[in-house]
Amino acid sequence: MVVTDPDVLAGYRQDRALDPDAGTAAALVRPLTTEQVAATVRWAHEHRVPIVPRGAGTGLSGGATAQTGALLLSTEKMRExxxxxxxxxxxxxxxxxxxxxxxxxxxxxxxxxxxxxxxxxxxxxxxxxxxxxxxxxxxxxxxxxxxxxxxxxxxxxxxxxxxxxxxxxxxxxxxxxxxxxxxxxxxxxxxxxxxxxxAQPPQSTVVATFATLTAATDAILAITGQLRPSMLEFMDAVAINAVEDELRMGLDRTAAALLVARSDAPGEHAGHEADLMLAACEKAGATEAFRTDDPDEGEAFCAARRFAIPAVERKGPLLLEDVGVPLPRLGDLVTGIAEIAAQRGVLISVIAHAGDGNTHPLIVHDPADPDESERAHLAFGEIMALAIGLGGTITGEHGVGRLKKPWLADQLGPDVMALTRRIKDALDPHGILNPGAVL
Amino acid sequence: MVVTDPDVLAGYRQDRALDPDAGTAAALVRPLTTEQVAATVRWAHEHRVPIVPRGAGTGLSGGATAQTGALLLSTEKMRExxxxxxxxxxxxxxxxxxxxxxxxxxxxxxxxxxxxxxxxxxxxxxxxxxxxxxxxxxxxxxxxxxxxxxxxxxxxxxxxxxxxxxxxxxxxxxxxxxxxxxxxxxxxxxxxxxxxxxAQPPQSTVVATFATLTAATDAILAITGQLRPSMLEFMDAVAINAVEDELRMGLDRTAAALLVARSDAPGEHAGHEADLMLAACEKAGATEAFRTDDPDEGEAFCAARRFAIPAVERKGPLLLEDVGVPLPRLGDLVTGIAEIAAQRGVLISVIAHAGDGNTHPLIVHDPADPDESERAHLAFGEIMALAIGLGGTITGEHGVGRLKKPWLADQLGPDVMALTRRIKDALDPHGILNPGAVL
CATH class of the missing domain: 3.30.465.10 (Uridine Diphospho-n-acetylenolpyruvylglucosamine Reductase; domain 3)
Structure with missing residues (x-):
């Protein structure tokens, strides 16, 4: 059950955050049952050996980064x-x-x-x-x-x-x-x-392009002010072009933004909500907007949006952000990110789960270029500071892990950090569970 | 701001659980702002004076029972x-x-x-x-x-x-x-x-009566297996008759159970779902069942269900239960409660948020009759033990407070109790916050 082969361990050193500070773990365990996990943790507790737990290793904040001397505990074989x-x-x-x-x-x-x-x-x-x-x-x-x-x-x-x-x-x-x-x-x-x-009812889908970011964020607020879409996604010009480079689906390469919005209201109500969203996009000045009730066509646009991160990644390695703001501040966040990109001279593409104010600025940089890399990391921190200043969060859905830890206190403040520490110390007094993550 | 008048304090001794073990508080504060709450708690912290916080005092588990020497902190004036x-x-x-x-x-x-x-x-x-x-x-x-x-x-x-x-x-x-x-x-x-x-869409309402408890629980499972009602409420014969005594709305006094089910699906889908629920009731053997889309008529049946607790209370003071079970065990819970009532010789009416398995057995007893009162309290505990045995909870929505504390460890087990205690000690090391509640 315990693996110490360095070649195997190497495959577990990092998650998709590719944390450059990853250490060298002592061993890997891949338990099958709760009892095996418990036995492993009991052993680690007795010997004060830190444990880094991990799932599929797709985390984007370095929550599963290997620590030197630690035991890696992968749950990948627990599949019932x-x-x-x-x-x-x-x-x-x-x-x-x-x-x-x-x-x-x-x-x-x-x-x-x-x-x-x-x-x-x-x-x-x-x-x-x-x-x-x-x-x-x-x-x-x-x-x-x-x-x-x-x-x-x-x-x-x-x-x-x-x-x-x-x-x-x-x-x-x-x-x-x-x-x-x-x-x-x-x-x-x-x-x-x-x-x-x-089961989710069939969805009706609206796709709209906009000549300006402002027109797109206006459309977002107009939609969410009227109804709750089952999806409301945003891609900027860089993402549109990156996706079009790969998928060749006829996206408008000249657009500043593209929205994909869906409704899953029952029966013909999905189409009714989609029409309301279509009208909101047109009123906000969409350059093109259409509705489709064809599930395959709707799914194709959702897949295009989901493909945006890997598509932009082909331009170069990414620092992947996950900042969120209250929805009325979305426009301020998006324009503020553009200013940071201009000031730091780095390419930042913004894609977003726009309907809930959660954005993924993608900072493209060449790690082999130390100057660009430094500017990219400065932008990474500045975007989090911007989100905090807008009443938002440094991470909407990826977690803090190790990469965002330096900014957590800026968001939560010293009193909430102290409260967090009290709970951590009460539940893990020897600090063996995922040390270095979050706190 | 600080009230020490015994007449005023007397009105804050208990919540609606009417805990007989209520003590005599030292004082009452009714702050207006977070800052005033913080100042109060800082003072209490410095002087190690326990605080019992309370809202409207409608709790049913004694969570706001006054403790002798404690400070009562009522949030009633914080209304922005x-x-x-x-x-x-x-x-x-x-x-x-x-x-x-x-x-x-x-x-x-x-x-x-x-x-x-x-x-x-x-x-x-x-x-x-x-x-x-x-x-x-x-x-x-x-x-x-x-x-x-x-x-x-x-x-x-x-x-x-x-x-x-x-x-x-x-x-x-x-x-x-x-x-x-x-x-x-x-x-x-x-x-x-x-x-x-x-805003919630207009609801369509189904009302059905059943000659047996089993027919009613069959209907409940048939409904929830097909769709998610926006309400699925249950009243037994005692509750039906108690409500009819007060409201005279023509409920069938001979029925063993009454269900009120609603759908708020958009547009005509509410009626469609209501028809499915109606058919499920009829198939389960409802003695009478009908659908209404009239909002006033639907609300009248919901109000009747909400009125069940005060209506039964007119038969005598209640010990009010709040046990929940996974839905497939609802029938076992209801029949088990009937057995406890028969064995202990006390009247227990069962009303329930049936769709989520959360029931409110109402144990009627005369506190002036020590023997009946003892039997009622024995039944109170036996119902919680029954719910725990069926994989359920001693409280679905009222909280543990002080009245249910003796049974909490039976549900959670010693390890979860110890975990709870560690968190409590970490956050309230001097034990001044609502001492005696939950833990």
Whole structure:
């Protein structure tokens, strides 16, 4: 069960944040059961060996970066799932991919909404650890809204069961929700009880292009002021062109912004909501806008949006941001990012889950060019400072990990940091759980 | 600001649980602002004086029972609210009643879903403290699903701001959610950022009566297996007759159970879902079943259901239960409660938010009859043990308070109790916040 082969360990040194400060772990374990996780943590607790837990390794903030001398605990082999159609819940081990959870529950006519763009490759355990979001969150909320219970192994190796397949439970503290988003710093989640919805109705899709960023953000506010779209996504000119370079689907390369908006209201109401969104785009000055009820065509535009990150990445390595602001400040954020890009002389493409104010500025830089790399990292920090100044967050859905840790106190302030530290110390007094992440 | 008049203090000794072990508080404060709450708690912290926080005093588990020598902190005068239609959120002080929040946001075309039966008299701060539920939770979730942020005063008097008007925020631990449901034991909530939805569409209502409990629970499972009703409520024969005694609305006094089910799907889809629910009731053997799209008539049946607790209370003082089970075990719970009632020789009426498995067995007893009272209290505990045995919870939406504390460890187990204690000690090392509640 314990792997110490350096070649194998090398594959587990980093997640997709590619943290340059990754260390060399002592060993890797890939347990199959809660009991094996508990036994591993008990051993680590006794010997005061730090543990870095990881799921599929697709994290974007360095939450799974290997630490020198640490034990890597990968949940990738914990892949069981059972679906209960009566309580409309699933009991899921953390190593299953988000897409696998979606597919399995869909076989029962059910739907697990949270949908990170990486849903085909990210694990459900990692989703819970980071309180991951996605594209449908603008209407359906984030991972924590779907976690009703869990089994979690604490820092001393004790496995506890929290919550369960019940919508309502006021017995004791809301511990389940505390572990969601704790990035492996308070415990290791070994099973999740997920709330499911009935299958999503067919969606109607609106695609619109705009000559200016302002026109696009006006359209976003006009849409969300009227209704709750099931998706409202934004791509800027750089992203449009990068996607068009790869997919050749006829996107308008001259546009400053493209919106993809969807409605999943029942029956003909989806089309009605789509028409309202179409009218809002046209009124805001869209250069082109159309509605499609064809599922394949709608999905093609969503896939194009999801493909934006890899498409822009072909221009060069990315520093990937995840800042969010209250929706009225979205325009200020987008224009502020453009100013930072101009001042620092770096290419920054902005894509966004626009409907909930969560943006992913993509800072393109060449790590082999120390000067450009430094400017890119300065921009990375300035974008977070900008978001904080606009009443926003340094991370909407990726987590703090190690890459964003230097900015966390700027957002939360010293009192909330102290409160966080008190909880961490109470639950992990020897600091063995994912040391260096978040705190 | 500080009140020590014994006559005034007497009005704050208990909440609606009427805890017989209520003590005599030293004083009462009714602050207006977060700063005044913080100043009060700082003083209490310095002098090690315990604080019992309370909202509207409508709690049903004794969470606000006065403790001898303690300071009572009532949030009743903290009544400000501001609504932001763009982020679809409201910033609310804790003393506002749930109904006042609903009415204010409705003026902006928005909806705050959680709807305890006591919504006209319970405070939004108390709702957050207990993670309160209600009737629409079967589709729309509970209070925690609508709390995006808060201002909270910690045990040393530090006021911190957590979260904010953002659907997505993965920066740091999920502290907002930890304070929801903490029943005043970790901090005192002085402001809430609430997530709002667009106004609820008109509802279609189904009312059905059944000759047996089994037929009714069969109908419940058949309905929830097909769709998500916006309400699915249950009353047994005792409740039906008690309500009919008071309201004279023509309910079938011979029925063993009555269901009120609603759909708020858009447009004609509400009627379509109502027809599916009607068919499910008829197939399960309803003695009578009908659908109405008339809002007043539908609301009259919902009001009848909400009136069940006061109506049964006219038969005698109640011990009010709040146990929940996973939905497939609802029939076992209802029949098990009937067995306990027969064995203990006490009258127990069962009403339920049936769609989410949350029931309110109402144990009628005469406190002046020591023997009956003892049997009622034995039944109270046996019902919780039954719910725990069925994989359920001792409280779905009322909280543990002081009345249910003896059973909490039976549900959570020693390891989760120890985890809870570690968090409590870390956040309130001197134990001054609502001592004796929950833990």
């Amino acid at each position: 799932i059972s679906v209960d159609t009566v309580t409309r819940t699933a009991a899921v081990q953390p190593g299953l991919l988000n897409a696998e959870v979606k597919r399995t529950v869909a076989e029962h006519g059910l739907w697990y909404p949270p949908d990170p763009s990486s849903f085909e490759i990210c694990s459900i355990g990692g989703n819970a650890a980071t309180n991951a979001g996605g594209l449908c969150c603008v209407k359906y909320g984030v991972t924590t809204d779907y976690v009703l219970g869990m089994q979690v192994v604490l820092a001393d190796g004790t496995a506890v069961r929290l919550g369960g397949p019940r919508l309502k439970d006021s017995a004791g503290l809301s511990l389940t929700k505390l572990f969601v988003g704790s990035e492996g710093t308070l415990g290791i989640i070994t099973e999740l009880t997920l709330r499911l919805l009935p | 609210i501001s609504v932001d239609t763009v982020t679809r959120t409201a910033a609310v002080q804790p003393g506002l009643l749930n109904a006042e929040v609903k009415r204010t946001v409705a003026e902006h075309g928005l909806w705050y879903p959680p709807d305890p039966s006591s919504f006209e008299i319970c405070s939004i701060g108390g709702n957050a403290a207990t993670n309160a539920g209600g009737l629409c939770c079967v589709k729309y979730g509970v209070t925690t699903d609508y709390v995006l942020g808060m201002q909270v005063v910690l045990a040393d008097g530090t006021a911190v701001r957590l979260g904010g008007p953002r659907l997505k925020d993965s920066a740091g631990l999920s502290l907002t959610k930890l304070f929801v449901g903490s029943e005043g034991t970790l901090g005192i909530i002085t402001e809430l950022t609430l997530r709002l939805l667009p």
